[in-house]
Amino acid sequence: MAFISDAKTFRSNSRLWVFWKRNGRCHSCGLHIRMASTQKLKVLVMGGTRFSGLYLARELALSGHQVVLFNRGRVPMENMKIRGETEEQFQIRMSNTRWIKGDRTRVEEMMQLLGKEPWDAVFDNNGRELSDSKPLIDGLGHSIQHYIYMSSAGVYKDTGLFPHVEGDVTDPQSRHKGKLDTEDYLRQKSDVPFTCIRPTYIYGPRNYNPVEEWFFQRIDQDRPIPIPGHGLHITGLGHVEDLAKAMVLALGNPQAISQTYNIQGRHSVTFDGFAKLCAIAAGKDPNKLKLVHYDPKKAPKDKKMFPFRPNHFFCSCAKAERELNWKESWDLVAGLRDSYENDFLEKKKRNAISMDFSMDDQILEWIKV
Amino acid sequence: MLSSHAFIPNTLFVTQFKKFPIQTKSRKLDSLQLTCSGIVLNTKSGGHAFVGYYLSRSLQKQGVKVTLWNEGFEEELQRSQPFSYYPELQSLGADILFSNSAIDTLKDRVKNCDWIVDNFSKSVETAKPLVELAMQVGVRQYLFISSAGIYKASSMIPHLEDDPINSHSPISETEQFLLSQNSFAATCFRPIYLVGLKSAKTSYTDYFFDRIVRGQKVPIPYPGEQLVSLSHVEDLVRMIILSIDNSKAFQQIFNATSGKFITFEALAKLCSQVCSKPLHMFCYDADLSSETFSLFPFRNRHFTADPRKAQQLLNWNSSTNLAENIAEMFAEYLSQQKDKRNISFHEDQQLKEIQRV
Numbered sequence: 001m002a003f004i005s006d007a008k009t010f011r012s013n014s015r016l017w018v019f020w021k022r023n024g025r026c027h028s029c030g031l032h033i034r035m036a037s038t039q040k041l042k043v044l045v046m047g048g049t050r051f052s053g054l055y056l057a058r059e060l061a062l063s064g065h066q067v068v069l070f071n072r073g074r075v076p077m078e079n080m081k082i083r084g085e086t087e088e089q090f091q092i093r094m095s096n097t098r099w100i101k102g103d104r105t106r107v108e109e110m111m112q113l114l115g116k117e118p119w120d121a122v123f124d125n126n127g128r129e130l131s132d133s134k135p136l137i138d139g140l141g142h143s144i145q146h147y148i149y150m151s152s153a154g155v156y157k158d159t160g161l162f163p164h165v166e167g168d169v170t171d172p173q174s175r176h177k178g179k180l181d182t183e184d185y186l187r188q189k190s191d192v193p194f195t196c197i198r199p200t201y202i203y204g205p206r207n208y209n210p211v212e213e214w215f216f217q218r219i220d221q222d223r224p225i226p227i228p229g230h231g232l233h234i235t236g237l238g239h240v241e242d243l244a245k246a247m248v249l250a251l252g253n254p255q256a257i258s259q260t261y262n263i264q265g266r267h268s269v270t271f272d273g274f275a276k277l278c279a280i281a282a283g284k285d286p287n288k289l290k291l292v293h294y295d296p297k298k299a300p301k302d303k304k305m306f307p308f309r310p311n312h313f314f315c316s317c318a319k320a321e322r323e324l325n326w327k328e329s330w331d332l333v334a335g336l337r338d339s340y341e342n343d344f345l346e347k348k349k350r351n352a353i354s355m356d357f358s359m360d361d362q363i364l365e366w367i368k369v
Numbered sequence: 370m371l372s373s374h375a376f377i378p379n380t381l382f383v384t385q386f387k388k389f390p391i392q393t394k395s396r397k398l399d400s401l402q403l404t405c406s407g408i409v410l411n412t413k414s415g416g417h418a419f420v421g422y423y424l425s426r427s428l429q430k431q432g433v434k435v436t437l438w439n440e441g442f443e444e445e446l447q448r449s450q451p452f453s454y455y456p457e458l459q460s461l462g463a464d465i466l467f468s469n470s471a472i473d474t475l476k477d478r479v480k481n482c483d484w485i486v487d488n489f490s491k492s493v494e495t496a497k498p499l500v501e502l503a504m505q506v507g508v509r510q511y512l513f514i515s516s517a518g519i520y521k522a523s524s525m526i527p528h529l530e531d532d533p534i535n536s537h538s539p540i541s542e543t544e545q546f547l548l549s550q551n552s553f554a555a556t557c558f559r560p561i562y563l564v565g566l567k568s569a570k571t572s573y574t575d576y577f578f579d580r581i582v583r584g585q586k587v588p589i590p591y592p593g594e595q596l597v598s599l600s601h602v603e604d605l606v607r608m609i610i611l612s613i614d615n616s617k618a619f620q621q622i623f624n625a626t627s628g629k630f631i632t633f634e635a636l637a638k639l640c641s642q643v644c645s646k647p648l649h650m651f652c653y654d655a656d657l658s659s660e661t662f663s664l665f666p667f668r669n670r671h672f673t674a675d676p677r678k679a680q681q682l683l684n685w686n687s688s689t690n691l692a693e694n695i696a697e698m699f700a701e702y703l704s705q706q707k708d709k710r711n712i713s714f715h716e717d718q719q720l721k722e723i724q725r726v
Contacts, residue, residue: 160635161691162596163527165628230592234526234671266529270671273524312594316628318677332525 041120041145041252042066046104046127046136049075051206052150052199053125055244058082061093063248068098070114083205083342107135114140121146121251129178130185137185141192146251149186151179153198153236153262153315162234163268163316166198166260183260195250196260199243200236200268200315201308204335205343207240211307212336215278216344217353218360225289226363228296229310231272236314238264239330239338249324261320265328265335268314274332281336282344292367300362405483405614406434407508410471410499412489413441416562417514418569419451420488422458423606429461436464436479440489443467451567472498475506482506484613488514492539493546500546503553510554510619512609515544517559517598517624517674526596527630527673530559530622544622554619556612560605561598561626561674562667564694566701572666573599574698575707577640580717581648582708588662588720590655590669593634598673600627601689608676611683618683624674627689633667639692643699653724662720 043060047053048069057080060067081090102113104126114136121144127133133149141147156164157171170180186194203212210217218225246263250256269277276286296310320326330338347353407428411421425435437458439446446452446467455465468474471489485508490496496513503511519541520528534541547555562573580587605625612618631639634650641648653662655669679685702708720726 160638161629161631163628163630230594232592232594232671234596266675267525267527269526270524276524312596312632316675316677318628318675318680321677322681 039252040064040066042118043068043121043123043251044114044119044140045069045123045125047071047125048123049080050126051204051208052202052240052243053123054080054206055082055204055240056123056125056247057097058085058093059241059244059248060251061096064096065248065251066096066098068100068119070100070102070104070110072103073099073101083338104132104136111135111139119144121148123148123150123247125150127178127182130181132178133182134185137182137189137192141189141194145193146257147186147192147194148247148250149182149194149196151183151196151198151260152176153200153264153313155180155183155198156315158311162312163236163314164262165316166262166319187258193257195256195258197243197247197250198260198262198315199238200262200264200313201238202240202243203237204240204330204339207339207343209307211237212278212281212339213344213347213353214307215275216282216340217355218357219275219279219282219284219289220344220348220353221355221357223357223360224292224364225275226292226294226306226360226367227271227275228294228299228306229271231291231293232270233308233310234268234270234312234314235274235308236264236268237274237332237335238317239328239335242326242328242330245329246320246324246326249326253324255323259319259323261324262315262317263320263326264315264317265330265332266317267332269332271308271310277332277336278340280333281340292364294363294367299366300359305359305363406436407482407484407486407613408436408438408475408479408506409486410489411437411439413439413446414569416568416570416573417488417560419565419567419602420514420563420605422451422454422567423565423602424486424488424609425458425463426461427603427606427610429458429463434462434464436466436475436482438466438468438471438475440469440471441467449569451569454567470498472502475502479506482508484508484510484512486512486514486609487547490543493542496543496546500550508553510556510613511547511550512556512612513544513547513558514605515557515559515622516540517561517626517672518668519544519559520674522670526671527598527675528559528624529675530624530678548620548622554616556618556620557622558605558608558612558625559622559674560600560624561672562600563602563605564599564691564698565602566697568602571698571702572664574640574695575702576664576666577637578644578699578702578707579710579712580714581637581641581644581646583712583714584646584649585714585717586649586651586721586726587637588653588665588717589633589637589650590665591652593637593650593652594632595667595669596630596632596671596673597636597667598626598630599636599689599691599694600625600687601694604687604689607688608679608683608685611679611685615683621678621682623679623683624676625679626674626676627687628676628680629687629689629691630671630673631691639695640699643692643696651721651724651726653720653726658720658723661723662716664716 043065048057154176155170157169183196279286279289409421425437428435519534519538521533544557
């Protein structure tokens with residue numbers, strides 16, 4: 001099953017023939033370089049300190065753009081260093097990165113701060129409701145080249161046909177209604193050049209959502225993995241770095257204006273298969289993994305029990321591949337290993353992993369009965 | 370690991386390009402219009418049998434001369450579809466032949482032909498004489514209808530062309546054999562389940578129609594959420610036509626599916642909507658009953674493949690619309706009075722007993 005090789009070559013978007021190893025190092029000069037096929041832009045990133053914004057900020061800086069982050073300043077600068085970056089590389093790209101301290105929930109203040117200078121592009125990464133993003137769209141949208149909105153594949157309606165593609169019907173009742181409202185608002189605004197990005201599950205080092213971590217915890221402790229349903233549900237995931245790269249490829253790309261793109265890996269995976277891939281990433285034998293299936297409708301309920309909902313949920317990103325000339329550089333095997341080695345193990349060392357298996361024990365007990 | 374056929378190093382591609390020059394006059398860019406002639410070798414049964422009919426029909430309508438060879442005896446085959454519709458092809462100008470040996474029938478009959486579509490070979494042994502024929506006739510391109518069944522089953526879906534395959538299966542050996550030939554460019558297509566009117570194999574939908582119209586419970590392998598790919602045959606036909614004399618298709622393998630998948634359960638529901646009758650289903654443990662119950666028409670696993678490579682290289686797009694396609698097939702089902710047939714459902718009954726339904 002683990003068929004993807006270790007060494008992957010990443011082909012940059014530009015017309016230059018530069019091949020990258022996974023850590024993005026140029027073979028000859030050792031520096032992190034990205035060949036930007038677009039002009040250098042002054043880019044405002046809302047947030048940019050947590051997960052997808054973090055990698056986005058880095059990709060933008062490496063592509064030669066001037067990056068300005070707008071956030072509350074809760075995350076110290078040194079925490080923005082990403083695994084694999086040397087101190088020197090980090091400093092170089094941070095010299096292209098500025099920070100405006102502010103709170104996006106304090107709208108008037110925010111617009112005052114942001115209104116002081118012109119922007120070429122805005123990445124709205126952490127808006128949930130239309131009310132979060134409307135002030136930005138209304139205030140800045142007409143004067144910028146590109147407004148890129150982080151939406152979610154959760155807006156798609158489940159019609160029994162998969163994978164989700166960009167033209168599919170959306171669900172006004174979905175949990176991501178706010179994202180859908182914001183997308184629709186952008187579509188209405190004829191003077192705002194926008195792109196919407198719909199990822200499925202994002203994973204990778206620094207994931208604050210315990211997706212892969214949930215599995216690593218149990219695998220690490222050699223515990224059985226309780227899986228709701230039959231384990232054959234298909235879920236789509238994408239590595240955070242690939243998502244960041246797609247977003248940078250969309251930036252300034254005339255073909256991307258007014259378009260929506262699904263972003264995730266080429267392959268999606270069953271729940272059972274994902275558990276086994278996590279075991280492989282952790283260097284353990286996937287065949288020794290104990291997968292325990294249970295009926296989620298009848299079992300004791302806890303929202304945080306399992307990271308995926310027991311439904312098929314995956315997309316095709318063929319449109320992004322075609323129009324943005326984007327390709328994943330992290331397949332699931334390599335990507336999960338990246339997350340395990342560079343995040344889980346490191347967190348475990350500093351005792352930052354919660355090893356609370358009380359819900360698991362409840363379920364396992366309940367199954368026996 | 371990239372299997373050898375999936376990646377053509379630049380130098381090899383340049384060589385291949387030189388070996389197989391495109392006759393640019395024969396293709397209008399990005400168009401289905403062709404002017405060269407060819408041979409279609411067709412199988413006599415199964416889910417792919419109607420590909421020859423639809424392919425020949427499309428090509429003849431464009432004015433492309435097609436010689437459609439079919440394995441078997443005309444008298445026998447013409448009693449049932451798709452062969453019963455062949456007179457239509459004849460009136461369009463296709464040359465239609467039946468025999469048990471393509472090479473014997475065609476070797477002196479067809480000269481100067483540009484392409485062969487092989488919808489017949491299932492192994493290297495069967496392909497060998499056809500490759501000989503191809504060389505004799507001097508075709509530039511050999512297009513082969515392979516199968517996505519050669520992909521190794523995986524928990525990762527959908528299948529993409531560089532996914533691992535069962536390299537020792539006769540069909541994958543045939544792909545390799547054809548791709549390694551020097552006298553023509555090869556193109557391989559990997560379809561999954563094909564639907565549409567005039568098919569020789571209607572079990573994909575008859576399984577559901579038979580039970581739904583008679584108020585019988587429909588047995589579905591647990592859990593019923595397995596994803597399956599059903600594509601209209603015209604999707605494959607258009608992909609083939611876009612590949613003929615298209616250098617972007619030379620030495621390439623394409624998944625030939627619509628790109629959209631449906632669960633067993635959702636398919637059953639769709640059939641019941643089309644039949645306008647209620648659906649009663651039950652899930653059975655396929656492992657328990659693999660020997661006694663063999664009627665379910667699909668492999669019991671997720672079986673899907675993605676066609677983005679064809680979209681990208683050939684500018685191909687799917688036209689499958691399952692709701693419409695299945696509605697058409699139900700109309701055909703009724704017109705053939707299949708709803709009036711006497712079916713015993715004794716295997717279903719046995720299954721219910723074993724599974725205690």
